Amino acid sequence: MMRACVIGWPISHSRSPLIHNYWLRQYGIEGTYTREPVKPEDLDAFLHSLEARGLQGCNATVPHKEAAFMLAAIRDPSAVAVSAANTLWLDNGRLACANTDTYGFMANLDASAPDWRKRSGPILILGAGGSARAVVYGFLDAGMSDIRVFNRTPDRAHELARHFGARVTAQAWDARNEHVSEAAVIVNTTTLGMNDTGSTGIDFTRAQTGAVAADLVYVPLETEFLKMARANGLIGVDGLGMLLHQAVPGFEKWFGVRPVVTSELYQIVARDIGGAKC
Structure with a gap:
């Protein structure tokens, strides 16, 4: 089973699992995408244990984007341009990063x-x-x-x-x-x-x-x-569309399928936002 996650501190607010698990179901992929709370002082150890944890990679959100960029051995131009990374994966055992916000x-x-x-x-x-x-x-x-x-x-x-x-x-x-x-x-x-x-x-x-x-x-x-x-x-x-589209490259990197942002997915996340106290 392929696995990926989103890391942050705190992380309970993240809607990334809603997005990625929707796509996993839609494309019939046996995999999981979870939230993982990671303290800033534990970031280095976590990112350098992705393989040991059985993870294809992860998203990084606040406050880890700049530190994740610095820890990566391979940096996509998208990350170099903004000195921050939100998407990480392993490339022949080396930690690679990109920034998909752009x-x-x-x-x-x-x-x-x-x-x-x-x-x-x-x-x-x-x-x-x-x-x-x-x-x-x-x-x-x-x-x-x-x-x-x-x-x-x-x-x-x-x-x-x-x-x-x-x-x-x-x-x-x-x-x-x-x-x-x-x-x-x-x-x-x-x-x-x-x-x-x-x-x-x-x-x-x-x-x-x-x-x-x-x-x-x-x-x-x-x-x-x-x-x-x-x-x-x-x-x-609105900002929700950006949230959905920025998830596309990471999903493709980890799970091997380039997903499509649909109105159905937009409505699912919109309903979750509308019904939540944030």
Whole structure:
């Protein structure tokens, strides 16, 4: 039986088992995918005992993504670009890693707003953490030339801009609404709006009709950010789709089948989110 898992500290909130076990059933694969609580001080030992534990590999979530990247012997360019890993496996006995957040975000954006590339204007990114890096990398890879990063801590935005080069600029958080009228895509990579707490403070009345607003938060499914964007004629892209799409490469790596994200799977996870207290 093939086995994989997701590790984090804590880990009880993760919905990855719901996704992967759905696919295991759908494709008739004899395997399991579980949650494994791993303390930061135990991460090295856990990752270097995957084979002994009978694991094909694992996902890593908070707070392990950066440390997992550093521990891996083989690093996919997707992980190198953001200095973090969320997907790990063994390659001839050596620990290998990738970051599928970029793939997940871009695949979901393409599926939910297929015409986004046709729009002119800058890409606005709210936040400058690990998720922001994955999103910026995706837009750069797609050929975007004007990406503006807004963060409440200016130094982090400037660091991200330096990391990626001239096509990415750091902007003042308090000036974010001055850029909204030009924007083709606005992305919230912060936790503002999670569990209906906090607000990005974006004035969508200034935005172009048909621009895209994407939120990485998926609890609740419709955040205030998305609700206000849609009310002002923008195309809203929620964070659940990214969660589903980012799981695809890992499942293929561990279980040998490339799964398809379906509306049925979306509804199953959406119902779980809707009925949970997070």
